[in-house]
Amino acid sequence: MKRPIIYHIPVCPFSQRVEILLDLKGLGDAVDYHVVDITRPRPAWLLEKSRGTTALPILETEDGRILKESLVIMRYVEERFATPRIARSDPFERAVERLVMSREGPFGMAGYRFVMNRDRARTAELRDALLAEYAWLDDALRHHNPDGTWLFDRFGLAELVYTPLMMRFWFLEYYEDFTLPDGLGFARVRRWQEACRAHPAAQQVGFERIVKLYYDYAVGAGNGALPEGRARSSFVFDPDWPARPMPPRDKYDRIAGDAELGLV
Numbered sequence: 086m087k088r089p090i091i092y093h094i095p096v097c098p099f100s101q102r103v104e105i106l107l108d109l110k111g112l113g114d115a116v117d118y119h120v121v122d123i124t125r126p127r128p129a130w131l132l133e134k135s136r137g138t139t140a141l142p143i144l145e146t147e148d149g150r151i152l153k154e155s156l157v158i159m160r161y162v163e164e165r166f167a168t169p170r171i172a173r174s175d176p177f178e179r180a181v182e183r184l185v186m187s188r189e190g191p192f193g194m195a196g197y198r199f200v201m202n203r204d205r206a207r208t209a210e211l212r213d214a215l216l217a218e219y220a221w222l223d224d225a226l227r228h229h230n231p232d233g234t235w236l237f238d239r240f241g242l243a244e245l246v247y248t249p250l251m252m253r254f255w256f257l258e259y260y261e262d263f264t265l266p267d268g269l270g271f272a273r274v275r276r277w278q279e280a281c282r283a284h285p286a287a288q289q290v291g292f293e294r295i296v297k298l299y300y301d302y303a304v305g306a307g308n309g310a311l312p313e314g315r316a317r318s319s320f321v322f323d324p325d326w327p328a329r330p331m332p333p334r335d336k337y338d339r340i341a342g343d344a345e346l347g348l349v
């Protein structure tokens with residue numbers, strides 16, 4: 086039987102959201118996944134489906150209709166495969182869930198801006214901007230569930246929207262020595278982050294794979310673009326990431342070559 090298809094890029098946090106949602110619903114096999122190589126130009130057939138945009142994931146329904154944007158796709162999955170429900174059912178809680186989710190864009194941007202920066206004069210400012218996003222989350226979690234782990238009583242929609250981003254931010258721990266400061270103000274969001282990263286439904290990717298694949302982001306080249314002096318992207322499929330060494334961490338001083346990164 087034909088199933089919906091998700092076109093995605095390996096380790097893309099936005100498609101991991103949909104994978105987690107399906108996993109929580111026990112529907113891991115309800116869709117097919119088609120992996121797209123971000124290091125090459127998008128094939129014409131895919132651009133035709135997306136009507137010219139390149140961002141993934143996109144979802145193609147069984148009858149060939151196309152949906153873009155991870156949050157839109159998540160909502161489609163939640164409504165189409167309605168049981169078990171993952172979104173809150175109480176209207177007020179649903180509203181709070183949406184409010185918390187509404188900061189995912191600035192949160193993600195703050196982390197990506199920080200990792201891609203190579204100007205030491207800007208590091209403190211970018212770190213503070215990300216910490217401000219974490220502080221907002223800490224305040225929301227403390228307000229709605231001060232003593233618990235999750236926003237409500239379980240890993241829900243808010244958790245699954247942020248978890249893939251918080252997992253990508255392992256690249257900040259590795260390349261920027263970034264950790265949440267000790268003490269009040271971050272303790273609640275730290276507990277949430279640790280639990281989210283460890284949740285069984287979110288184990289599609291791990292620390293090592295993220296750190297290796299995102300090396301190019303750490304030296305300022307996003308979305309499969311090639312950093313200066315390199316012929317191979319850190320997102321290539323071959324050699325695959327388990328066979329490569331851990332990348333160097335001195336991202337401000339130099340850009341490692343293909344051989345050092347195990348890309349040839």
Ligand SMILES: N[C@@H](CCC(=O)N[C@@H](CS)C(=O)NCC(=O)O)C(=O)O
Pocket residue numbers: 094096097098099123139140141142153154155156308
């Ligand atoms: N707002 C979009 C963001 C999607 C996005 O940025 N995807 C990245 C991969 S993680 C991508 O496709 N980048 C390549 C490109 O934009 O051409 C969503 O939530 O789906």
